[in-house]
Amino acid sequence: MRSIGVLIHRWFGLASAVFLFIAGLTGAIISWDHELDEWLNPQLYKAKTQDVDFAAIDALSLANKFEADNPQLMVSFMPLNIEAEHSLMMTVMPRPVPETGKAAAVDFNQVAIDPATSEVQANRMWGEISLARENILPFLYKLHYSMHIPDGFGLELGILFMGIIAIVWTIDSFIALWISFPKAKSWKKSLRFRWKQGGYKLNFDLHRSGGVWLWGFVLILAVTSISMNLNNEVMRPVLSVFSELTPTPFDERTPTPLDEPINAELSREQILPIARQQADKLGISDPAGGIFYASHYDVYGVGFYKPENDHGDGGLGNPWLYFDGKSGDYLGGKIPGQGTAGDIFIQVQFPLHSGRILGLPGRIMVSIMGLMIAIFSVTGIIIWAKKRRARVSTRTNQALNMSSSLR
Numbered sequence: 278m279r280s281i282g283v284l285i286h287r288w289f290g291l292a293s294a295v296f297l298f299i300a301g302l303t304g305a306i307i308s309w310d311h312e313l314d315e316w317l318n319p320q321l322y323k324a325k326t327q328d329v330d331f332a333a334i335d336a337l338s339l340a341n342k343f344e345a346d347n348p349q350l351m352v353s354f355m356p357l358n359i360e361a362e363h364s365l366m367m368t369v370m371p372r373p374v375p376e377t378g379k380a381a382a383v384d385f386n387q388v389a390i391d392p393a394t395s396e397v398q399a400n401r402m403w404g405e406i407s408l409a410r411e412n413i414l415p416f417l418y419k420l421h422y423s424m425h426i427p428d429g430f431g432l433e434l435g436i437l438f439m440g441i442i443a444i445v446w447t448i449d450s451f452i453a454l455w456i457s458f459p460k461a462k463s464w465k466k467s468l469r470f471r472w473k474q475g476g477y478k479l480n481f482d483l484h485r486s487g488g489v490w491l492w493g494f495v496l497i498l499a500v501t502s503i504s505m506n507l508n509n510e511v512m513r514p515v516l517s518v519f520s521e522l523t524p525t526p527f528d529e530r531t532p533t534p535l536d537e538p539i540n541a542e543l544s545r546e547q548i549l550p551i552a553r554q555q556a557d558k559l560g561i562s563d564p565a566g567g568i569f570y571a572s573h574y575d576v577y578g579v580g581f582y583k584p585e586n587d588h589g590d591g592g593l594g595n596p597w598l599y600f601d602g603k604s605g606d607y608l609g610g611k612i613p614g615q616g617t618a619g620d621i622f623i624q625v626q627f628p629l630h631s632g633r634i635l636g637l638p639g640r641i642m643v644s645i646m647g648l649m650i651a652i653f654s655v656t657g658i659i660i661w662a663k664k665r666r667a668r669v670s671t672r673t674n675q676a677l678n679m680s681s682s683l684r
Contacts, residue, residue, distance in 0.1 A: 305647030440506030
C-alpha cells in the first residue's frame with residue numbers, strides 16, 4: 278500500500294514542482310510587495326510636489342478632475358485619504374464607447390496623481406508581462422497566482438490552472454505525511470536532519486523531515502490557495518454542505534462581458550454618505566478609507582479603515598460594504614468576524630495565506646515558507662533524479678546480465 282502512496286507522491290510532485298517552485302519564490306517576494314514596489318518606483322508613490330498640506334487635499338476632487346480630463350476612463354478604485362508626501366494612486370478602466378457600448382482601448386490601468394497640481398505624474402499597466410522596474414512587482418504578483426496563462430473561452434485559465442495545482446498539492450500533502458513514517462518504531466528518523474553527512478542524505482532529510490516539521494504551514498498555504506483561486510468553483514460549494522454562506526452581490530449578479538462595462542448612475546459623492554449611514558448602523562467607527570466601483574456588476578464597495586491600515590494588517594482585514602450603482606441600496610458587506618461559520622472561514626483565507634492575520638511576524642513567516650516551498654520542490658526533483666538513475670542503471674545491468682547468460 279505504501280508503494281502506491283510513494284508512486285502517487287512522485288508523480289503529483291513532478292507534475293506540480295515547477296509551478297510550486299515559482300509560486301514559492303514569488304510568494305516570498307510579494308509578501309513585501311507594497312514596500313518593494315514603493316522603493317522601486319518613487320515616481321509612482323512619492324508626490325512630485327512636496328510643499329503642500331496633504332491632509333487638506335480632497336481626493337475625490339482629484340479623481341473627478343482626472344475623469345473630466347480623460348472621459349474615456351473611469352476610476353475603479355481610489356483611496357479617500359492621501360498620505361503625507363505621497364501621490365494619489367488610483368486604478369482606472371475604460372468606459373464603454375457610446376456608439377458601440379464596448380470598452381475603449383487603453384494601455385494603462387493605474388495612475389499616480391500629484392495632489393498639489395492634479396497632474397498625472399506616472400502610470401502603468403498592472404499585471405503586464407514585463408520586467409521593467411515599474412512592472413516587476415505586479416508581474417511577479419500575477420505570476421504567483423496565474424502563471425500569466427492567458428484567459429480563454431470566457432475563463433481565467435491561469436487562475437483555474439493554479440487552483441487545480443493547489444488541489445493536487447493539498448492531496449499530495451496528506452500522502453507525503455503518510456509515507457514519511459514507514460515504520461512506527463523508527464518515527465524519529467522522519468524528524469531528523471543529517472547535517473554533518475551532507476550530500477544526498479541531507480537533501481533527502483530537507484525534503485522529508487522539513488516537510489514533516491512544516492506540514493501544518495504547508496497545508497494552510499495549499500488549502501488557502503484553493504480557496505482564493507477556486508472560491509466559487511470548489512470552496513463555497515464544499516463549505517455550503519457544512520455551513521450556510523451569506524451570498525455577496527457578486528454571487529447574485531451576472532457580470533457583463535469584459536468589454537461591456539456599466540456606467541454608474543450614482544456618483545462616489547452620492548454613495549459615500551449612504552455608506553457612512555449604513556456603517557454607523559453596523560457599529561463601524563473607522564472612517565471610509567477607500568471606494569471601488571465594479572463596473573461589470575454595477576456595484577460600489579466602500580472600505581472602512583484608518584489611512585495607515587489600508588492593507589488590513591492584523592486580524593481578518595478591513596470591513597467593506599456594498600451598494601447598488603443605480604439605486605444606492607445596501608447589498609450586504611464583508612465585516613470581519615461576523616457572519617456564519619462558513620463566512621468567517623472564507624474571511625480568514627487571504628489573511629492566513631498572506632500571513633497578515635498576524636501582522637509583521639505573519640508576513641515574515643509566510644515569506645520564509647515561500648522559500649521552503651521552493652526548496653521542497655528542488656529537493657524532491659533531486660531525489661527523483663537520483664532514484665531514476667538508479668532504476669535505469671539496475672535495468673541496464675539486468676539486461677546486460679541476461680544478454681551474457683544467453684551467449
